Amino acid sequence: MDDTGIAGYGGYVPSLRIETREIARIWGEDPDEIENGLGVRQKSVPDLDEDTATMSVEAARRATDGEDSSRIEAIYVGSESHPYAVKPTATIVGAAIGATPGMTAADYEFACKAGTAAIQTGAGLVSSGVADRALAVGADVSQGAPGDALEYSAAAGAAAFLLGDADDAVAKLEGTTSYTSDTPDFWRREGERYPQHGERFTGKPAYFKHTINAGQNLLGELDRAPEDYSYAVFHQPNGKFPVKAAHQLGFTEEQYEAGLLSPEIGNTYSAASLLGLVAVLDEAEPDDRIFVTSFGSGAGSDAFSFRATEKIEETGDSKLRDDLTDVEHLDYAMYARHKDKIQEE
């Protein structure tokens, strides 16, 4: 797949935030302990009229700005919070960016790694010549039950990548590999409102095992060492796991800090590692190598190696930075209303 790459990219994070301290206050927890324990200061909250489809469209528009959308022949949207149980999000995105009807489309679900699975599929279709261009999106408005540990981090965001020929790419795809097993660390049954998780079981046998193995396998396949990379991006369910995984693989703070967004936006699930990649692409210089590993519960990790090209200098800023700085804070009551936790009788 080294004949393909990222021709355009875009990220979107809603402007609303709630601080983890405010959530801790409501549930009688120690705010310092929660904030420091998770390494998350605040998380993003979708507005009342935002969902996975609207955020996917915003990210897709940024990724395809100035591009001919009729060249897109495949759209895959990865999420665990698609607005419909049956009816694709990908067709909404396709219609909104003008890519329909000459395209194939489907929605993906693999907890927090469905977006990177979409990139692999899209890159495969482009590499094989089946699609001229493909669009891969990872987006979520994730849910955490009131008072559950997930409530401190479950956030909202989207990232989109336009995949095309390596000659058009701002970053070439050098390789990808995956590590997958049947591990029930986190799940949501059909019809249930909130997910269940295996508490600490989500760490060592799930996040770390898959992330480290996928990362090491990719480095081995490409015969690379961590120091060959300018940036390293990980799935970021909180502020602690990605830092620990980075160190275990041999990466340093200098390599992971630019792509670590969870302390300021929380866990955006299918968008988490991909928004980190968007933030890194906004900074990258030609020839910089970028290492990315996602993780999805259930469980699996997809690892990627990208290399920025000369074209990275021609692309404008993705506007993600504006989304991260121009924010408005909610108290818990307004947050509960936004997340539909208060029902009108």
Add this chain to the structure above:
Amino acid sequence: MTEMGAPRFWRNIQQRYRLTGTRCDTCDTTYFPPRQLCPECRREGDVEEQELNGTGTVVTYTTVHEPSPEYEGDSPYSLAIVELDEGPRVTAQIVDDEIQVGDEVEACFRRMGEGGGDGVIYYGFKFRSLD
């Protein structure tokens, strides 16, 4: 919009998702919602589809505190008349809490309503401030 029904919504997806209007090449006038016939040029008109770029200026606005039943959960919200850069004026919701006449705005993609909890979700454009 709650009771509009899926077919009526579906027929206007191009307009609602992408602000697709029409333009008369004869008199250089853009129409939104789209017109198939230019009322100025009549049969001399040369009307073709045009996607609007989605940016414009707030001409006037009002804030709704007593909405119709289907928007009760959303109030207060602001409705504005936005003059698009291509000329047409559209009435649409503004997603920002604070808005001023003369503000530069751009179209964003949001939920407009839904046919109840088990019905079709209606998506479309609203505007957000660029200022």
